[in-house]
Amino acid sequence: MDSIIFxxxxxxxxPRKTVVFAWNKVIENHDKVKKELTSQQLKETMGLQMHEIGRKLFPELEEKEREQFLNTCSEVEKEHLSEKGGNxxxxxxxxxxxxxxxxKLFIVSNCQHGYIEAFYEYHRLEKHxxxxxxxxxxxxxxxxxxxxxxxxxHxxxxVYVGDTDGDRKSAQDAGIPFVYARYGFGEASNYDYVIDSFDEMNELF
Incomplete structure (x- = not known):
């Protein structure tokens, strides 16, 4: 093994506490979205791309309106993550x-442009x-x-480390082993390795 992709x-x-706060700030000023977003709802969408999240959480919006709404949420979210980070x-x-x-360490996430940068900016982990x-x-x-x-x-x-069955499938599609982070948000039916805390990465590799 020569590298780990996270x-x-x-x-x-x-990041749910910060993200939910940011999205609810946008919802407060929207005339069609009435219900506040909850941490549990957000957890159920983790691993999905933004357009999939939008369809799941905001089915009352038409496609173009939903896209504009999500773009606003994304911008506000990135500002808050840069300032407050996540856990x-x-x-x-x-x-x-x-x-x-x-x-060699890498990140591949199903997120919008600027999200990983916000993670780096607050937590100062880009150097790794x-x-x-x-x-x-x-x-x-x-x-x-x-x-x-x-x-x-090159x-x-x-190997790829992730916490959902979608991550497992993505690793499989890329033809590389999958390390299941069982402490995360989702479940995975099959995996090559499993960890129950991030500390176990050192024991595994």
Whole structure:
């Protein structure tokens, strides 16, 4: 193994408190969306691309209106994440620092452009990662973005770490082993390795 590609939400951090606050600020000023977003609702959408989240959470909006609404939510969300961050899982920074001495580290997340940058900006973890990708920049699926990272960085034996069955499928689509972060937001039916806390990455590798 020469490299580790990480999912973000549910794997490295839990951003729900900040994201829910930001989205509800937008909802307050919207004439058609009446119900506040809850942390549980957000959890159920983790791992989906933004357009899929929109259809699931805001079916009352027509497509164009939903797209505009989501764009506003995304901008407000990124501002808040840059200023307040999210909840890093225990010992994430220390473990990343150790792993970066042995492996090349990357992030591939199903997020909008600017989201990973906000994660970097607040938590100052960019120094541990070589590259990152998301559909907000490429328009590609997570599996295709994993392939892009592999090709762009000439990786030979990467693994992907994520917390949902969608992550498992994306790793499978990219043809690489999957490490299931069982402490995260979702469930995975099959996996090559499993961790129950981020600390276990050091034990596994």
């Amino acid at each position: 999912d973000l939400d549910g794997t490295l951090w839990d 890093l899982y225990e010992n994430v920074e220390e473990v990343l620092e150790d792993l970066a001495k042995k492996y 990662f070589i590259d990152y990708e998301n559909p907000g920049r490429t328009g590609l699926s997570k599996g295709e973005n994993i392939k892009l990272i592999i090709e762009r960085n 990786l030979k034996q990467p």
